[in-house]
Amino acid sequence: MRKGQYQFVAGFLLVPVALYLVFVIWPYIQTFGYSLTDWKGQSQTFSFVGLDNYVALFQDDIFLGAIWHNILFLVFIPVITILLALFFAFMVNAGGRSRAGGVSGVAGAGFYKILYFFPQVLSLAILSVLFGAVYRSDSGGMLNGFLVSIGLVDPGAPVEWLNEPNFVLWALIAVIVWHGVGFYLVLFSAAMQSIPRDIYEAALIDGAGRAQSFFKITLPLLWDAVQTAWVYLGIVAMDMFILVSTMTAPGGEFGGGPDHASETMSTYLMRNFLIYGKSGYACAMGVVMLLLTLILSVVTLRATRRERIEF
Amino acid sequence: MGSTSAHNNEGLGRRDLIKRSAALGLISVPTMSFLSACASSGGDDSGDKKPQGQKSKDNPFGVAKGGKIDVVVFKGGYGDEYAKAWEAAFNKKWGVTATHTGTQEITGKLQPRFNAGNPPDIVDDSGAQKIKIDVLHKNGQLLDLAEVLDAPSVDDPSKKVRDTLIPGTLDPGLQEGKVVALNYIYTVWGLWYSGKLFKEKGWTEPKTWDEFLAICKEATAQGIGGLAHQGKYPYYINVAIMDLIAKKGGLDAMKAIDNLDPKAFVGSDAAKEAVEAIYEVVEKGYLMPGTNGLTHTESQTRWNQYKAAFITCGSWLENEQLKQTPADFDMKFMPMPLLPGSKMPYEAIRAGSGEPFIIPAKAKNLAEAKEFMRLMLSKEWSTSFAKEANSLTILADGVDPSVKLRPGTQSTVDVSKKAGTNTFRYLYTEWYSEMDTAIQNASNELMAKRIQPAEWLKRAQAAVDKAAKDPASKNNRRD
Numbered sequence: 001m002r003k004g005q006y007q008f009v010a011g012f013l014l015v016p017v018a019l020y021l022v023f024v025i026w027p028y029i030q031t032f033g034y035s036l037t038d039w040k041g042q043s044q045t046f047s048f049v050g051l052d053n054y055v056a057l058f059q060d061d062i063f064l065g066a067i068w069h070n071i072l073f074l075v076f077i078p079v080i081t082i083l084l085a086l087f088f089a090f091m092v093n094a095g096g097r098s099r100a101g102g103v104s105g106v107a108g109a110g111f112y113k114i115l116y117f118f119p120q121v122l123s124l125a126i127l128s129v130l131f132g133a134v135y136r137s138d139s140g141g142m143l144n145g146f147l148v149s150i151g152l153v154d155p156g157a158p159v160e161w162l163n164e165p166n167f168v169l170w171a172l173i174a175v176i177v178w179h180g181v182g183f184y185l186v187l188f189s190a191a192m193q194s195i196p197r198d199i200y201e202a203a204l205i206d207g208a209g210r211a212q213s214f215f216k217i218t219l220p221l222l223w224d225a226v227q228t229a230w231v232y233l234g235i236v237a238m239d240m241f242i243l244v245s246t247m248t249a250p251g252g253e254f255g256g257g258p259d260h261a262s263e264t265m266s267t268y269l270m271r272n273f274l275i276y277g278k279s280g281y282a283c284a285m286g287v288v289m290l291l292l293t294l295i296l297s298v299v300t301l302r303a304t305r306r307e308r309i310e311f
Numbered sequence: 312m313g314s315t316s317a318h319n320n321e322g323l324g325r326r327d328l329i330k331r332s333a334a335l336g337l338i339s340v341p342t343m344s345f346l347s348a349c350a351s352s353g354g355d356d357s358g359d360k361k362p363q364g365q366k367s368k369d370n371p372f373g374v375a376k377g378g379k380i381d382v383v384v385f386k387g388g389y390g391d392e393y394a395k396a397w398e399a400a401f402n403k404k405w406g407v408t409a410t411h412t413g414t415q416e417i418t419g420k421l422q423p424r425f426n427a428g429n430p431p432d433i434v435d436d437s438g439a440q441k442i443k444i445d446v447l448h449k450n451g452q453l454l455d456l457a458e459v460l461d462a463p464s465v466d467d468p469s470k471k472v473r474d475t476l477i478p479g480t481l482d483p484g485l486q487e488g489k490v491v492a493l494n495y496i497y498t499v500w501g502l503w504y505s506g507k508l509f510k511e512k513g514w515t516e517p518k519t520w521d522e523f524l525a526i527c528k529e530a531t532a533q534g535i536g537g538l539a540h541q542g543k544y545p546y547y548i549n550v551a552i553m554d555l556i557a558k559k560g561g562l563d564a565m566k567a568i569d570n571l572d573p574k575a576f577v578g579s580d581a582a583k584e585a586v587e588a589i590y591e592v593v594e595k596g597y598l599m600p601g602t603n604g605l606t607h608t609e610s611q612t613r614w615n616q617y618k619a620a621f622i623t624c625g626s627w628l629e630n631e632q633l634k635q636t637p638a639d640f641d642m643k644f645m646p647m648p649l650l651p652g653s654k655m656p657y658e659a660i661r662a663g664s665g666e667p668f669i670i671p672a673k674a675k676n677l678a679e680a681k682e683f684m685r686l687m688l689s690k691e692w693s694t695s696f697a698k699e700a701n702s703l704t705i706l707a708d709g710v711d712p713s714v715k716l717r718p719g720t721q722s723t724v725d726v727s728k729k730a731g732t733n734t735f736r737y738l739y740t741e742w743y744s745e746m747d748t749a750i751q752n753a754s755n756e757l758m759a760k761r762i763q764p765a766e767w768l769k770r771a772q773a774a775v776d777k778a779a780k781d782p783a784s785k786n787n788r789r790d
Contacts, residue, residue, distance in 0.1 A: 044428070137604025277445070
C-alpha cells in the first residue's frame with residue numbers, strides 16, 4: 001500500500017480502535033491491576049499485596065476443583081454435542097435409503113430438523129426452570145415421578161439428582177447437550193448440503209455403506225464446521241455460569257453445590273467478588289480464567305488444524 | 312464447504328489471521344464478562360454544600376425544607392408499598408421529594424454506585440442479592456447509626472430512640488462494636504406446624520426431643536414426612552442445629568461460636584449432642600422424602616399440603632406462603648424442643664430482627680436520611696408497615712392494637728411473650744459470610760447422609776478456625 005492509503009485506513013480505524021481499547025482492553029488491564037491488591041469491592045480503598053492473591057489461589061482447593069470441573073465440561077460438552085449433532089445431521093441429510101442411487105435423509109427429515117432445533121429457542125434461564133422441574137428431588141419431579149411410577153425408585157427415597165456429587169455435573173451436561181444439539185444439527189446440515197451429491201453417489205456405486213460414507217466423505221468435508229462448533233462449545237464449557245448458579249445450590253450464592261461438587265471458576269469468582277468481599281482475589285481468578293481460555297483456544301485451533309480438501 | 316483458497320505454507324494468510332483472531336476473541340467472551348464485572352470506574356467527588364435547616368428537638372439533624380432523598384428498597388416478600396407510604400408521609404412533613412427505587416437486584420444496582428462514591432441515602436439491603444453488611448462495613452461505606460439511635464424519639468422526645476426498641480434487636484446490626492445496620496423487622500425462628508393436622512392426629516406440641524422424634528415416627532408411619540427443611544438452602548437447617556446447640560449449652564455455647572472459640576464445635580458437648588440429635592432424624596428416615604433438594608418455596612408448599620409434620624423457618628413464613636396455605640391450615644409456631652439436660656428452658660427462642668436498613672457514609676443527603684430512619688421508628692410509621700407488609704417491627708408495642716394479625720403471626724407473638732427475656736441470637740452469620748457458607752455446606756452433606764456428625768463438627772470447626780485467622784475478626788466480640 002502506498003503511504004496515503006495507510007493514513008486513509010488508519011483514519012477509519014481510529015474510532016473503533018479507541019472504543020475497543022477503552023471498553024475491552026482497559027478493563028482487562030484494570031482487572032490485572034486489581035488482582036494485585038486486597039480490594040474489597042465496595043469502595044476505592046485498597047492496598048497493594050503483590051502476588052499474594054495468586055499464591056493463595058493455587059492453594060485454594062475449591063478453586064482448583066472448579067478448574068477441574070470446567071475441564072470436564074470442556075471435554076464432554078463439545079464431544080457429546082458434536083457427535084450427536086453429526087449423527088442426527090447425517091441421518092437427516094444423507095442417511096436415507098429410499099431410492100437406489102439417491103442420497104436423501106430418513107423419512108420425515110424436514111420435521112426432525114424443526115423438532116431438533118426447538119430447544120435452541122429457549123434461553124438458558126428458562127431451561128434452568130424447566131430442568132429444575134425435571135430434576136426435582138421429590139416424586140413431584142418429572143424424572144423421579146417417572147421412575148417411581150415404573151417402580152424403579154422408592155417414593156420414600158427419591159433420587160436427589162442435583163444434590164448428588166457424582167451426578168450433578170452429568171445432569172448439567174445433559175441440559176447443555178439437549179439445548180445445543182439442535183443448533184449444531186442445523187449448522188452441520190447446512191455444511192452437508194453443500195457437499196456435492198456426486199461424491200456420495202460415486203461412493204454408493206462403489207458399495208460404501210452408511211458408516212463408510214460418513215467417515216470417509218462427510219466428516220472430512222465438514223471439518224471446518226466441526227472446528228467452529230468446537231470453539232463455540234468451548235466457550236459454553238468455560239462459562240456454565242447461568243446453569244450452575246441457578247440450578248444448583250447449596251454453597252449459598254451462585255450455586256456450585258453440593259459441597260462444591262459443581263463449582264465452576266465463574267461461580268466461585270462471583271461468590272468471592274460479591275459475597276465474601278474478596279474482590280481482589282476474585283480478579284486474580286478472572287486473570288487465571290483468561291489465561292486458561294487463551295491457552296485452550298490456541299491448543300484447540302492448533303490441534304484441529306487439517307489439510308483442506310477442495311471440491 | 313464451499314470453495315477455499317489453497318493453503319500454502321507461507322505463514323499466516325490474511326484470512327487465517329482474521330479467523331484466528333476472531334476465534335480467540337470469541338473464546339475469551341465468557342472471561343471478558345467476568346473480568347469487566349471486576350472493573351470499575353474510580354473517583355470520589357466531594358459533595359457540594361447544601362442548605363441546612365435549624366437543628367432543634369423536633370429536627371435533631373437539621374433537615375431543610377424542600378430537600379431530596381434517594382431511597383432504595385428491597386422489593387421482596389414485604390413488597391415496597393410500605394416505603395411509598397413512608398415517602399409520602401415524609402414529603403408531607405418536610406417537603407422532601409423522594410426518589411424511590413424498589414428492586415430485587417440490590418447488588419447489581421448499588422455495587423457500582425458504592426464504588427463510585429455515589430450511593431443512595433437510605434437502603435433496605437435485603438434479599439438474595441443484598442450486599443453483605445460485613446463487606447460494606449469493612450469498606451467504610453456504612454454510617455454509624457449511633458446518632459439516630461441517640462436522638463429523641465418521635466413519640467416521646469424525653470426518650471432516646473434506642474430505648475423505645477425491643478431489647479437485643481439492634482445486635483444483628485453490630486459490626487466491630489458499632490450499630491451500622493438497623494434490622495427493622497422483628498423476627499423469630501423455630502419450628503412450624505399445622506394446628507389442623509395436629510388436632511386431627513391427636514398430636515400435641517412436643518416439648519422434648521424424644522417427643523419430637525415420636526411424632527416424626529408416627530407421621531412417617533402414616534405416610535406423612537416428619538421434618539421438612541428447605542434443602543437447597545441449608546441456612547434453614549442450620550437454624551435448627553444452632554438453636555439446639557444454644558438451648559443445650561446455653562448462651563456460652565452460642566457465644567463460643569460467634570467469638571470463634573477454638574473449641575466452638577470440636578470439644579463442645581452441646582454441639583456434639585445437637586448434631587447427633589439432628590442426624591438421628593436423618594438416619595431414622597424421618598425427613599420428608601426429597602426435602603434435601605427442594606427450594607424453600609417447594610418444600611414449604613409441600614408442608615402446606617400436609618406432606619410433613621414440621622418445618623423450620625423464621626416468622627416471614629406465613630407472609631411468604633399466603634397463597635399456598637389452605638384457609639383452615641391454622642399455622643402455628645413453636646420453639647425448638649429440648650435435648651435432655653438443656654441449660655435454657657423450652658420457651659427460649661431465637662429472636663431478633665431482619666431486613667437491615669443502612670445509611671451509606673457517603674450519602675449526599677445525610678440529614679434527610681437520618682430523619683427518615685428516626686421516623687421509621689415512630690409508632691405511626693411502624694403501624695403503617697404492619698398494615699402494608701403484615702409483619703411486626705422492632706419498635707416495642709409499635710403496632711396499633713386495631714391491626715388484626717394472622718394466626719401464624721399471632722402465635723409468634725404469644726410464643727415471644729412466653730419466652731420473655733429467654734431469647735438468643737447468633738451473629739456469626741452477619742460477621743463471617745465465608746464461615747457461614749462452609750457450615751451450610753457441611754450441613755447439606757450431613758442431611759444427605761454423606762458425612763457423619765463427627766465429620767460435621769470437624770468441618771464446622773475448620774471453618775471457625777479459618778475465620779479466626781483473619782486479622783479483622785479480632786474486632787468482632789460479644790460478651
